[in-house]
Amino acid sequence: MLSTYSTADKVLLALDCIIFGFDQHQLKILLIKRDFEPEKGKWSLIGGFLKRTETLDEAANRILQHLSGLDDIYLEQLYTFSEVDRDPGERTLSTAYYALINSENHTQVAKGAYSAQWFNIEDAPNLIFDHGEMVEKAILRLRRRAVSKPIGFELLPEKFTMLQLQKLYEAILDEKLDKRNFINKVNALDILIKLDEKDMTSSRKGSYLYQFDKQKYDQKIEEGFTFKL
Amino acid sequence: MLSTYSTADKVLLALDCIIFGFDQHQLKILLIKRDFEPEKGKWSLIGGFLKRTETLDEAANRILQHLSGLDDIYLEQLYTFSEVDRDPGERTLSTAYYALINSENHTQVAKGAYSAQWFNIEDAPNLIFDHGEMVEKAILRLRRRAVSKPIGFELLPEKFTMLQLQKLYEAILDEKLDKRNFINKVNALDILIKLDEKDMTSSRKGSYLYQFDKQKYDQKIEEGFTFKL
DNA sequence: TTTGTTAAATGTGATTTAGACACTTAAATT
DNA sequence: AATTTAAGTGTCTAAATCACATTTAACAAA
Structure with missing residues (x-):
């Protein structure tokens, strides 16, 4: 039988953004040092949780805008990651988005809230959870998209x-x-x-x-x- | 501030499958007549809800296998749909998957549980919620994939x-x-x-x-x- | 056994696209 | 005036794509 609404499990849905930038030489991604548990102090993507009253696109924009003050950022949904133990804290799925930010606004962004920092994609640090996998997938997507759009x-x-x-x-x-x-x-x-x-x-x-x-x-x-x- | 786990909203996460088949002439999709509210009696994709203990891939396989008895079906995650009012019953997101089934097994499938029926993609009936949008997106994805894999x-x-x-x-x-x-x-x-x-x-x-x-x-x-x- | 019918199988030449490759030019500096 | 530096530019070759029509195998009918 198909599950019915009442018996179905509810889950936490996170949203993580792979933010790409370019500094005339290298592709970069923006990472933050996590200031809360679990994995406090480790590097991760910028993210948050979906609110009941917003779409994923809206959540992605909210998270990015809050971070950077930027509007009209190129954003695209990438994939929803769902390994049962991907977040050791609690069963959490995460829909990954990737964003493209132009370099004129880099400085502004990096100075924003959190200890955000740009890394070359080759020498980014290890990331928490499955964020590394997200970045890989985002690079492949960017590569395919960039030649067709x-x-x-x-x-x-x-x-x-x-x-x-x-x-x-x-x-x-x-x-x-x-x-x-x-x-x-x-x-x-x-x-x-x-x-x-x-x-x-x-x-x-x-x-x-x-x-x-x-x-x-x-x-x-x-x-x-x-x-x- | 980033949301913390405790304050974050939990949501229902559904999973809907666009099942493609081919009958020597036409691309087909498999639809069911919904036997429960809301929208009982209308045509929809085959779907279900994610369980706390499984990944999305596992859920997709479970739902398909239950429907068709088939194993080793080609399955790929498509997109997560999140309009706030997409399901009038309750806030529900849905991750869409698409599946490819070969025609030798068509009959078997269509005879399975539910009142499932194959439709040519051109003359499929109107679908509930955003399922029509899902089908459109799936066709585009299939088109791109089919020439590169x-x-x-x-x-x-x-x-x-x-x-x-x-x-x-x-x-x-x-x-x-x-x-x-x-x-x-x-x-x-x-x-x-x-x-x-x-x-x-x-x-x-x-x-x-x-x-x-x-x-x-x-x-x-x-x-x-x-x-x- | 010949002839007719049906769909399957096959190849070539023309055009377009992609890729390799090296010299000239503009503007500022000395 | 001579020098320096990176910008700007074109052609030729190879490869891929596209358009296109005839022959062949198997069976059926006369």
Whole structure:
């Protein structure tokens, strides 16, 4: 028989966020040192519990916003983890979300509440519970998404150079890319605005800044265009 | 502040399965007529509630096995749905799974408990709650997976003809494919065993039967092969 | 035994896409 | 004016994809 409502077990549902950032060189994740038991003092993802009155998306936004003060963060549900003993304290499931934050706001975030700290994904510390597994899964998801949707742009400041974009994709995909081929490909997509402005910090010649053109992108999607990088 | 365990709300966590089948022509899903309130008498996915002592994967297997008696069904977690009012009865979240069942076992399944019935995905009835949304999401997921992992084979009997395989992929992708190109592509993958046996039901000449070679597939994966259909 | 019927099986050439690869240019510094 | 530094740019080759039509095996009917 199907269970009926009255006999069914209720559970705690946590929500943990894998927050990705990018600092021009490396993919980073934001971790906190847990200030409560169990596993107090160890590193973990940022998380909280779902309230009865909110959806998971709302909870994820609440947790992130509270942490960073940021609105309109790219957020996507990843997976619900349910090993019976994943949290030694009490039977708790956790739905993992991943977030992409652009580097202009990094500093602000890291200074927020909690002892939050950015780590390169390669040299992040061991995490509590199954948080390590969550991070792995998030990286795989990010990798797949980044080549089929323009979510990579979420990790960059509004104006960026081609090199920055390339470095970002190299970090996400974990492979070196050819400069000319990369630029050709990106230009073929025809969803960037080339600004008159140049970034002069990196060279004498200066490199042109670009902006993601969401309008154009949406319109192209409408017309059946598929992003493929 | 992060919520602590004691103050956090507990919720009911349901689990609903989108069960896909294939009948040589059409992609199908298995639905049941609900025999309890709320929404008694309406069509819904097959589901149940998570028990405190099991993982979601285990619950999904339990629910499916109970329904069909089948073991070793392809199952994958899809998404956790959490709209506050999705179930008018009580605050209930639901993690959706999708399952692939091969047609040899269709009859057996449909004769199982409940008034379960197969529907073409195009002309399925309206479903309760957010089950329609779940089905849509499952179809999209199936479509993406089927071209990057050989899960399509899960929907066919052990021995199948090339045409059956092609029809299946046409049903999943919802587009017509060219026979020669399809066969060339499949043969290039080199993960099928061509049997001496022929299927004589469809023509005078008869068409060769094939089998998916899991051993060979796994070995190729080992060697860095990526399935791409 | 020949002929007809039905669906299965098969291959090639054209086009498009992806990948490798190296020199020139702009702007600031000395 | 000469030097330095990173930015910007194009072509050729290989591989993958796509479009496309005829032949073959098996049985049935004459």
